[in-house]
Amino acid sequence: MHITLNLSSGAFAGEIKDISGANVFDCYQCGKCAAGCTVGGYIDDTPTKVIRFIQLNQRDKALDSRTPFLCAACNTCSERCPMEIDVAKIMESVRILALKEKRKPERDVAVFSELFLGSVKTTGRLFELGLTAGFNLMSGQPVKDAELGARLFRKGKIAIKPAMSGNKNVKQIFDKSEAVSGSSSKEEKAEH
Amino acid sequence: MARIGVFVCHCGENIGRTVDCSVVAKESAKLRDVVYSVDYKYMCSDPGQIMVKDAIKKHNLTGVVIASCSPLMHEKTFRRAVQETELSPFLCEMANIREQCSWVHEDKVLATKKAVDLVRLMVEKVKRNTPLEPIRIPVTKRALVIGGGIAGIQAALDIADGNQEVVMVEKSPSIGGHMAQLSETFPTLDCSQCILTPKMVSANSHKNIKLYTYTEVESVTGYIGNFDVTLRKKARYVDDSICSGCGICQEKCPQKKISSEFNTGLGKRPAIYIPFPQAVPNIPVIDKERCTYFKNGKCKACEKFCDRNAIKFDQTDEFINIKVGAIVVATGYEMYNIGKNNKNGIKGYGEYGCGEDPDIIDSLQFERLLSASGPTFGEVKRPSDGKVPETVVFLQCVGSRDKAKGMEYCSKICCMYTAKHTMLYKHKVHHGQAFVFYLDIRAGGKNYDEFVRRAIEEDGAIYLRGRVSKIYREGDKLIVKGADTLSGSQVEIAADLVVLATAITAQPDIVPLAQKLGVGYDKYHFLSEAHPKLKPVETNSAGIFLAGACQAPKDIPESVAQASAAAAKVLGLCSATELEREPYVxxxxxxxxxxxxxxxxxxxxxxxxxxxxxxxxxxxxxxxxxxxxxxxxxxxxxxxxxxxxxxxxxxxxxxxxxxxxxxxxx
Amino acid sequence: MNYGYFPGCSLHATAKEFNDSTKLVCDKLDLELKEIDKWICCGATPAHTTNQELGIALPFANLQLAADQGFDTVVAPCAACFNRLRSADFEVKHSGYTAERVGYITGSRTDINVRILHIIQLFRDEYGYSRLKEVFSKPLKGLKVANYYGCLLLRPSLVMKLDDPENPVIMDELTNLTGAESVPWAFKTECCGASLAIPETEIVLDLSKKIIDSAKNAGADVIAVACPLCHANLDMRQKQIGKKFGADYSTPVLYITQLLGLALGIDPSKLGLDSHLVDPYPVLRAKNIL
CATH class of the missing domain: 3.30.70.20 (Alpha-Beta Plaits)
Structure with a gap:
């Protein structure tokens, strides 16, 4: 691995700070987040390393890392960070940026989120069966968890029809969130 | 009629670069009552001082303004020069055109103008100066040393050897402090007690030292050279003038299962006890809270067996008034406890079990396990079941450098003693494996880094760079979940024993003492020195000095060095019969x-x-x-x-x- | 006093027994839960990890609904919903900037004050342990319970403010009140992988296995949970775990409300004990609880 450092070294850290509020330069790379990470055994870069990439302005390396996508958002890292850095929020910010730029280092997780939110946007509530079936189709594993599904069905735990919230505001919340999120810029934030 | 002379210094380039000194001299000459002005490259040099002295005589000056650096730097120099003429030194003033002008401005024209203003101010002031007389105060040639650890002992011995009297006060029953608890010391691995106990004995037997143990400072009044101190000698319930220290009382005491403070809870002691065999003085004390007689009114076994009748159940606290000229504070430190009950917003380590697992111990406890005089006689056995641990995990920076727990500072000594721990462990348990989680190895000091390298290269300690997120028990083992940031991995170790290098913290009861003494302290309650570089031993209260870890985390060599420095300050103070001080009162x-x-x-x-x-x-x-x-x-x-x-x-x-x-x- | 009830999506589907047992227990204790009309999904993890504004606006819209419908307190049994509601409320209260954006997105006012309680908090803080102790009629003597808190219920502790994030006790206290015995164990606050269950099933199988192993090693007969995601991963996946690791996995996983319901003498089938994939009846019968 090779890294070339240049003048604009704080730029990416600034982007992350705008979204998460966290200053990555507070991190002294102690590794406590890596040590306790729930998915530590499955990620390519430890959270510590992702933060290091941000400190060194390595935008691509951070945004293409699978780690922020595999993050279970369990907050163990943030809870125990000796420098009180919200590590989970930094992971979340990297993921948001990666999704915005259509990077999907961990496609399945991205697809799951998309389907989940799609379901909520349509009816206001999550339709679990639709989500699972949709995911299996999109991820090319149509019979995944089929046996489990059948058992749940027998237990009466699977709703066949989507639940309706009857709330007419949902679509607006999604659309406006999308719009606002796209428009967020540093200057706008600085004003507030 | 005032006749003022103005002397403008270039300070080489320091002032001359930004202030046109010749203009300042010329402008100064125009001021009312200024009869002479001149500029010169180095006014503080010999020729510069001669210029000042000559001008005073030649122009009959009644006041002098030196436009140069801060008075902190050279006021003494110029006043001394002025004093050599007939003029009072208090008729010499400094206009600071360096720190407050040339160093902080860039525009030469404006800076020159400001320099002239500064000179004008001082001219107006010096015209109204009067010759003052320095204040003289008498000095009591006796010092009080508070704290009987290595710093206090060293300071007391150095002062006593310098032929001045010392009163030494220690709050616990014996002197020796934390150093008496240590096994061997870095970076030479010499036995701590072997080098300490002779000093403890000297401190007790020195003709110039009066030792009070189990005694605390009750109140302090007065000022440098003249402190009035009241000591509270706590009731020991043993007459120290009769007791021979035979120890029969300890043997006969029916209470035997009280957790020993000296052995950090890893050993037991009776209710009447001498803290450790080499204690000085070798006189027991009764722990009133746990003594059967004090609790139930029955027992008195110790009294029955004492053939000197030294047990005095009716003893009360005694107050002793002393007069001293100087005070050395050497109250030391305490180890941070990972449990929940910490003061001042300091948090515990829930992720390490809050200290509830017997096999998660702190470094001082590990010292006791290594010590030949310890509860296991120097055999490394873990507290839970006495098993010899085959895998020991050491964690550095527990509490230290941890903002979330409330301590942001580095405890300084843990890197070194942890390296020592791994070595001593390996020397005792040859097939054992030591792992160390560290953040940075801070081994600045003579032969220090070489020492740490030896632990790694020769004694096989595996160093892992990272913190530990969680420790939990799984049957016989403690599972340590850490990180090794160098390889970018999570690391899991099944350990038999975990040793935490917990932070060095201030004494929990230091604040009331600091307030009695009028000594400042920082947010972690470490006592404040008068200047971090140039007055590291002094405090802002004249006549009160600091030694050892009460000021900041320190190792033994540093504590000893500072103690000797404090002693030198005390001896300097005692060398005069009267003190002279500036009359600005x-x-x-x-x-x-x-x-x-x-x-x-x-x-x-x-x-x-x-x-x-x-x-x-x-x-x-x-x-x-x-x-x-x-x-x-x-x-x-x-x-x-x-x-x-x-x-x-x-x-x-x-x-x-x-x-x-x-x-x-x- | 009535409480605005926010069941969340899972409690109307895979976690319906959590819904049933919550309602039955509250009925018995005269705690009136009224479902918030037209509530919507909190967005869970997918929302806040995709679009921050959405992740706050969705849960906050529910608080606005509750306020509009006159509730001053919202009760959520799902740990994920509870977490999102609390987080949204925290973010809006602590940042004027966020409040303004959320106000724009939801088209409703943000200066609202609604308490957000998890269902177990309702028992601890509103009903009270001392009263609870008196109403339990059928002590669950002899049952050893490993209380599993997981992550979302407790963390971030600054926002959740429910219990100590490293050594929580609230579920253990409730368990002990029922006469059952809560066992100390190491994995009570570990994460099961939560919503990774669908896209990254293998990870969740590994994590859940470790949690179940730890509970078993601590001598637990059953695991108690307060989160439908935890339940889904621990209960529904045990057969898959057994297959993956070549061992028998059959530790029943109960909702804490089901335990409380049993102690209150409520009919076990009404509490939904039949709907778990790992059948809890054998263990409960062996302990003479049923």
């Missing part, structure tokens, strides 16, 4: 003072008292404020609260200050 105009007492309340140094004015018949006319010149630090707080303007500060009178300010508006 407040003075009261008794005729207008209404005796309202506001200044007494306001004075941060407790330097003001009431004084009764009586007529010839002895009848009280009124009360007025009285300023103790020995205590007054010249801060001026009293002036600002005085409603009748009856207090003034010598050398900085209202008249002088106002004339300075007025001169700005000409």
């Amino acid at each position: 407040a003075k009261v105009y008794e005729s207008t003072c209404a005796g309202c007492g506001f200044c007494i309340e306001a004075c941060p140094y407790k330097a003001i008292d009431n004084k009764a004015i009586v007529n010839r018949q002895g009848k009280l006319i009124k009360n007025v404020a009285y300023i103790n010149q020995g205590l007054c630090q010249g801060c001026g707080t009293c002036l600002s609260v005085c409603r009748s303007k009856s207090i003034d500060l010598a050398g900085f009178t209202d008249e002088q200050i106002f004339s300075e300010i007025n001169s700005l508006f000409v």
Whole structure:
């Protein structure tokens, strides 16, 4: 691995700070987040390393890392960070940026989120069966968890029809969130 | 008629680069009452000082303004030079055109103008200066050393060897401090007790040292050279003038299962006990809270067996008044506890089990396990089941450098003693494996880094760079979940014993003592030195010095060095019969003072008292404020609260200050 | 006093027994839960990890609904919903900037004050342990319970403010009140992988296995949970775990409300004990609880 450092070294850290509020330069790379990470055994870069990439302005390396996508958002890292850095929020910010730029280092997780939110946007509530079936189709594993599904069905735990919230505001919340999120810029934030 | 001379210094390039010194000299010459002015490259040099002295004589000067650096730097130099002429040194003032002008400005024209202003201010002031007399105060040639650890012992011995009297006070039953608990010391691995106990014995037997153990400082009044101290000698319930230290009382005491403080809870002691076999003095103390007689009114086994009748159940605390000229504070430190009960917003480590697992111990406990005089006689056995641990995990920076827990500082000594621990462990358990989680290895010091390398290269300690997120028990083992940031991995170790290098913290009861002494402390309650670089041993209270870890985390060599430095300061103080100090103290105009007492309340140094004015018949006319010149630090707080303007500060009178300010508006 | 009830999506589907047992227990204790009309999904993890504004606006819209419908307190049994509601409320209260954006997105006011309680908090803080102790009629003597808190219920502790994030006790206290015995164990606050269950099933199988192993090693007969995601991963996946690791996995996983319901003498089938994939009846019968 090779890294070339240049003048604009704080730029990416600034982007992350705008979204998460966290200053990555507070991190002294102690590794406590890596040590306790729930998915530590499955990620390519430890959270510590992702933060290091941000400190060194390595935008691509951070945004293409699978780690922020595999993050279970369990907050163990943030809870125990000796420098009180919200590590989970930094992971979340990297993921948001990666999704915005259509990077999907961990496609399945991205697809799951998309389907989940799609379901909520349509009816206001999550339709679990639709989500699972949709995911299996999109991820090319149509019979995944089929046996489990059948058992749940027998237990009466699977709703066949989507639940309706009857709330007419949902679509607006999604659309406006999308719009606002796209428009967020540093200057706008600085004003507030 | 005033005749003032102005001397403008270039300070090489320091002032000359930004201030046109010749212009300053020329402009100064135009000021009223200035009869001579000159600029010169280095005014503080010998030729510069001669210029000043010659001019005083030649021009009959009544006052001198040196426009150069800060008075902190060279006021003494120039006043000494002035004193060599007939002029009073207090008629010499400094205009600071370096720190407050050339160093902070860039525009030469404006900076030059400001320099002229600064000179004008000082000319106005010096015209109103009066020759003052330095204050002389007597010195009591005796020192108090608070704390009987290695720092206190060293300071006491050095002062005593310098032929001055020392009173040494230790709050616990024996001197020796934490060093007495240690096994071997880095970086030479010499036995701690072997090098300490001879010093403990010397401290007790030295003709110039009076030792009070189990004694605390009750109150302190007075000032440098003249402190009045009251000590509280706590009841030991043993007459130390009779007891021979035979130890029969300890053997006969039916209470045997009290957790031993000296053995950090890993060993037991009776209710009447000598903390450890080498204790000084070798005299027991009764733990009143746990003594059967004190609890139930029955027992007195110790009394029955004592053939000298030294047990005194009716003993009470004794108060001892002493007078000393100087005080050395050497109260040491305490280890941070990972449990929940910490003060000052310091949090525990829930992720490490809050200290509830017996096999998660701190470094001081590990020292006791390594020590030949310890509860396991130097065999490394874990507390839960006495098994020899085959895998030991050491964690550095537990509490230290941890903002979330409330301590952001580095405890400084843990890197070294942890390396030592891995070595000593390996020397005792040859097939054992030590792992160390560290953040940075801080091994600055003579032979220190080589020592750490030896632990890694020769004694096989595996160093892992990272913190530990969680420790939990799984049957016989402690699972340590850590990280190794160098390989970028999570690391899991099944350990038999975990040793935490917990932070060095201030003594929990230091604040009341610091307040009694008038010594400052930082947010972690470490005592504050007067200047971090140039006055590392002094405090802001004159005559009170610091030694050892009460100031900041320190290892033994550093504590000893600072203790000797403090002793040198004390001996210097005691070398004179009288102290001379600057006469910048407040003075009261008794005729207008209404005796309202506001200044007494306001004075941060407790330097003001009431004084009764009586007529010839002895009848009280009124009360007025009285300023103790020995205590007054010249801060001026009293002036600002005085409603009748009856207090003034010598050398900085209202008249002088106002004339300075007025001169700005000409 | 009535409480605005926010069941969340899972409690109307895979976690319906959590819904049933919550309602039955509250009924018995005269705690009136009224479902918030037209509530919507909190967005869970997918929302806040995709679009921050959405992740706050969705849960906050529910608080606005509750306020509009006159509730001053919202009760959520799902740990994920509870977490999102609390987080949204925290973010809006602590940042004027966020509040303004959320106000724009939801088209409703943000200066609202609604308390957010998890269902177990309702029992601890509103009903009270001392009263609870008196109403339990059928002590669950002899049952050893490993209380599993997981992550979302407790963390971030600054926002959740429910219990100590490293050594929580609230579920253990409730368990002990029922006469059952809560066992100390190491994995009570570990994460099961939560919503990774669908896209990254293998990870969740590994994590859940470790949690179940730890509970078993601590001598637990059953695991108690307060989160439908935890339940889904621990209960529904045990057969898959057994297959993956070649061992028998059959530790029943109960909702804490089901335990409380049993102690209150409520009919076990009404509490939904039949709907778990790992059948809890054998263990409960062996302990003479049923």
